Amino acid sequence: MKHHRTLSIAAAAATLAALSACTSDAGGERVGRCAIADEFAAGTPVDTTPSGEITFQTTALKASFSEYFTELIEEFEAAYPGTTVTWEDDPGDGSFATRLVADAQACSLADVVNMPLATAGGLREQGFLADLDAASPGIGDDFIPSLWDSLVLPGDDHHYMLPWYWGLIGLQTYNTELMQRAGLDPEQPPTTFEELFDAADQVAERSNGEFSAFSASLGLRLPLEWQLQEAEVIADDGSAFVFADDQAVQEWTERMTRLALAGGIPKDSIASDDEPTALFTQGAAVWGSPNASSLRYVQEGNPGVYEHVGVSSLLDRRGTAIAEVQTIGVPSTSTNPATAIAFARFLLAAEQQSRFISDPRIQNFPSTTESLDIPKLTDITGTAPIDEANRLAVDLADEAEIVTIVQWSDAVANAVNAELQLALTGKKPPREALQAAQDAANRVIGADAR
Numbered sequence: 065m066k067h068h069r070t071l072s073i074a075a076a077a078a079t080l081a082a083l084s085a086c087t088s089d090a091g092g093e094r095v096g097r098c099a100i101a102d103e104f105a106a107g108t109p110v111d112t113t114p115s116g117e118i119t120f121q122t123t124a125l126k127a128s129f130s131e132y133f134t135e136l137i138e139e140f141e142a143a144y145p146g147t148t149v150t151w152e153d154d155p156g157d158g159s160f161a162t163r164l165v166a167d168a169q170a171c172s173l174a175d176v177v178n179m180p181l182a183t184a185g186g187l188r189e190q191g192f193l194a195d196l197d198a199a200s201p202g203i204g205d206d207f208i209p210s211l212w213d214s215l216v217l218p219g220d221d222h223h224y225m226l227p228w229y230w231g232l233i234g235l236q237t238y239n240t241e242l243m244q245r246a247g248l249d250p251e252q253p254p255t256t257f258e259e260l261f262d263a264a265d266q267v268a269e270r271s272n273g274e275f276s277a278f279s280a281s282l283g284l285r286l287p288l289e290w291q292l293q294e295a296e297v298i299a300d301d302g303s304a305f306v307f308a309d310d311q312a313v314q315e316w317t318e319r320m321t322r323l324a325l326a327g328g329i330p331k332d333s334i335a336s337d338d339e340p341t342a343l344f345t346q347g348a349a350v351w352g353s354p355n356a357s358s359l360r361y362v363q364e365g366n367p368g369v370y371e372h373v374g375v376s377s378l379l380d381r382r383g384t385a386i387a388e389v390q391t392i393g394v395p396s397t398s399t400n401p402a403t404a405i406a407f408a409r410f411l412l413a414a415e416q417q418s419r420f421i422s423d424p425r426i427q428n429f430p431s432t433t434e435s436l437d438i439p440k441l442t443d444i445t446g447t448a449p450i451d452e453a454n455r456l457a458v459d460l461a462d463e464a465e466i467v468t469i470v471q472w473s474d475a476v477a478n479a480v481n482a483e484l485q486l487a488l489t490g491k492k493p494p495r496e497a498l499q500a501a502q503d504a505a506n507r508v509i510g511a512d513a514r
Contacts, residue, residue, distance in 0.1 A: 092105065093105040095190065095191040095192055095396060095397065096168070096169060096171075096190075097171065098168075098171035098192075098397045099171070099397065100191075100396045100397060101194075101396060101397065101398055101399065101401045103199065103401040103402070104194045104195070104199060104396045104398075104401055105396075107195065107198045108198065108199075109198070109199060109200065109201055110199045110200065110401045110402050110405055111402075112402040113402065114144045114146075114147050114402045114403040114406040114407075115144070115146040115147055115402070115403060116146070116147065116148070116400050116403055117147075117148040117149075117150065117400065117403075118147070118148075118149055118150070118174075118175035118176060118398070118400050118403045118404050118407060119149075119150045119151075119152055119174040119175050119176070120137070120149050120150070120151050120152070120174060120175065120176045120407060120411075121151075121152045121153070121154060121174035121176070121177045121178060122151070122152075122153045122154070122178045123153070123154050123156040123160065123178050123179060123180075123390070124153070124154070124155055124156035125153055125178075126151075126153035128425060129420075129423070132419075132420060132423070133151055134151075136410075136411065136416060137149045137151060139410075140406075140407055140410050140411075143410070144403070144406060147403050147406075147407075149407060152174060158336075160179075160183070161183050161186070161474040164177075164179065164183060164187070168187060168190070168192045168395075168397075171397055173192065173395040173397060173398075174395070175394065175395065175398040175399070175400055175403070175404040175407075176392060176393075176394055176404050176407050176408050176411070177392070177393050177394075177395065178228065178390060178391070178392055179225075179390075179391060179393060180388075180389075180390060180391070181215070181225070181388075181389050181390075181391050181468060181470075182472055182473055182474055182477065183473075183474055184224070184225040184391045184393050185217070185470040185471075185472075185473055186473040186474055186475065187393065187395075188217065188224040188225065188393075189217070189473070191396060192395055192396055192397065193224040193225060193393045193394065193395060193396060194224065194393075194394045194395065194396045194398070194401070195222050195223075195224060196222075196223050196224060196225075196226065196394065196405070196408075197222045197223050198222065199394075199401065199405060200405050200409065203223075203226065203405075203409060204223060204226070206413070206414055206432045206433065206434065207226075207227055207412075207431050207432055207433070208227075208431060208432065208433050208436070209433075211227045211230065211389065211431055212227060212431075214389070214468045215227060215389075215391070215468065216470075217470050219302075224393065225391040225392065225393045226391060226392045226393070226408060226412055226431075227389050227390075227391060227392075227412075227431035228389075228390045228391060228392050228411075228412060228417075228431055229390050229417075229420075229421065229426070229428040229429065229430060229431065230388060230389040230390065230428060230429050230431060231355045231356065231357055231388055231427070231428045231429065231457075232354075232355070232356070232378070232388075232429075232457050232460050235354050235355065235356055235375065235376075235377070235378055235453055235456055235457060235460075236253055236254070236351065236354065236374075236375065236376045236377070236378070236379065237344070237351065237352040237353060237354070237356075237358065237359060237362075237373060237374070237375055237449070237453065238250065238253060238350055238351050238352065238373070238374045238375075238376075239344065239347065239349070239350050239351075239352075239369060239372050239373065239374075240372045240373070240374045241372040242267075242271075242275050242347070242349075242350045242372075243263075243350055243374075245270075245271070245275075246263075246266055246267045246270045246271055246350065247266060247270055248263055248266060248267070248350075250374050253374065253376045254379060255377075255379065256379060257289070257292075257293055257316065257319075257379055258315075258319075260351075260379055261319040261320075261323065263277070263350075264277035264278065264323050264328050264350075264351075265322070265323060265326065265328065267328055267350050268323060268326040268327050268328030269326070271328075273327060275347070275348050275349060275350065276327075276328055276329060276330050276343070276348060276349045276350070277323060277328040277329065277349065277350050277351060278328075278329065278340060278343075278344075278349050278350065278351040278352075279329065279330060279333040279336075279340040279343045279344075279349060280320075280324065280329050280330070280333040280334045280336070280488060281333060281336070281339070281340050282334075282480075282481040282484055282485070283477055283481055284339065284340070284353075286477070286480065286481070286484075287307070287469055287472055288388070289316065290307060290310070290312065290313050290316065291469075292378070292379060293312040293313075293316070294312065295307060295310040295312040295313045295316075296309075296310050297310070297313075297469055297472075298469055298471060298472075302471060303511055304506050304509070304511035305471070305476075305502050305505045305506050305509070305511070306502070307498070307501075307502055308495075308498045308499045308501070308502035313498065314494075314495065314498065317484065317487060317494045317495075317497070317498050318494045318495075320484075320487075320488060321487045321488055321490075321494045324488040324489070325488075325490055329488070330343065330348075330349075331489075334485050334488045334489060335485050339353060339358070340352055340353050340358075341353045341358040341361050341362065344358075344362060344369070345361060345362045345365040345366045345369060346366065346369075347366065347368070347369045352373075354378070354379075355388070355427070356375075356427035356450070356453035356454055356456075356457045357426065357427035357428055358427075359373065359375075359427065359449050359450045359453055360425050360427065360450065362449075363448075363449075363450065370449060373449040374449070375449055375452040375453045375456060376456075377456055377460070378460065389431075389468070392408050392411065392412060394408055412431065412432070413432075414430075414432040414433075414434035414435050417430035417431065417432050417435040418430065418432075418434070418435040418438050421435060421438060421440065421441075422438055422439075422440050424440070427450065427453065427454055427457070429441070429457075441454075441458050442458075444458065471509050473508070473509075475508045476505045476508050476509065479501065479504035479505050479507070479508055480501040480502075480504065480505050482501075482504070483497045483498070483500045483501035483504060484497055484498070484501055486500075
């Protein structure tokens with residue numbers, strides 16, 4: 065189960081913003097040219113009996129979890145006679161957000177949608193997601209409090225997305241054989257980003273181009289790696305991005321640039337948003353994904369590499385982890401609010417989440433407090449890399465800091481990454497690229513450039 069940082073096309077995001085401001089003479093509240101459901105427009109609880117048809121869209125889950133979702137839908141339809149749920153699964157690739165924008169523009173979003181938090185934040189800002197606190201009071205009561213509290217936009221204490229599964233960012237997964245070939249000690253992995261870059265520089269120097277330190281994967285690294293270093297990414301009031309003035313961010317950008325120009329990062333990964341797991345699975349990179357869930361793909365894709373996987377605790381000066389969250393949203397344009405909300409609650413109920421997360425292929429955490437007590441998370445006895453990663457992740461989960469920069473939308477990520485790519489390819493000095501990235505990000509959120 066992968067976590068995807070998806071990039072949107074800036075023009076599409078601008079079009080979405082323009083459409084959301086449109087009005088119509090057709091009557092009723094609208095977002096763009098799409099009608100908002102009367103039940104959601106009223107801002108009161110949706111208390112009608114669920115019935116009729118809805119669509120449910122997941123992201124890159126059908127290939128591995130068809131049996132689970134087929135049974136879940138059958139159980140829901142049995143519990144609510146007269147309902148029908150049609151399941152769709154998006155591949156979750158780099159154009160996912162663009163497709164979702166197109167669906168929003170066409171008034172054809174699914175009734176219940178699984179999406180990364182950044183994508184959900186963008187849809188919420190344009191008015192395409194329903195206020196779930198108003199529509200279904202108490203809907204957040206069973207969720208982990210810190211996780212639930214993290215899903216609000218600045219200046220708004222209501223929730224427009226629900227937390228589903230989540231993973232910790234900051235674990236190290238590394239190829240011990242490649243570390244030794246680069247003259248590094250796999251028994252002494254880096255513990256800070258400074259140490260990581262020092263080791264990566266040595267990989268670039270000694271690998272003779274046969275393997276790399278890691279994939280660039282800017283869309284997956286940022287802003288999380290800055291947050292892990294306690295960098296000030298955005299002003300306290302959320303009004304503007306300020307990361308270009310932060311020393312940790314400056315050092316990170318300079319070290320990434322130096323590494324890329326020295327050949328420690330594959331050139332074709334600089335402008336790509338692919339998961340680092342693919343390169344790692346090929347045995348072509350020392351470091352892989354910081355998420356434990358990636359190891360299942362390594363195990364299945366290349367058992368030879370999996371035998372040499374090492375795992376250690378996170379690269380984090382604070383000693384606490386940051387979580388990345390997958391969410392569930394109900395579009396404000398749904399034509400069947402009652403059934404959509406009922407299904408979202410059914411999907412995320414503790415009973416269903418415990419069953420889902422108990423699958424041995426999943427290395428993520430559930431979003432309900434009750435589901436954290438399942439044996440899989442409390443009794444880990446194996447010694448394989450996945451087991452080691454899970455043990456570390458469970459230990460860190462107790463202290464996980466759910467830090468969400470909701471302004472870091474797909475459009476912001478696209479703008480920032482475009483500028484930093486210029487630095488990593490030697491086309492612009494790191495500090496200049498960083499300032500340009502901040503200015504571009506602030507233009508996206510309508511803040512004055514600083």
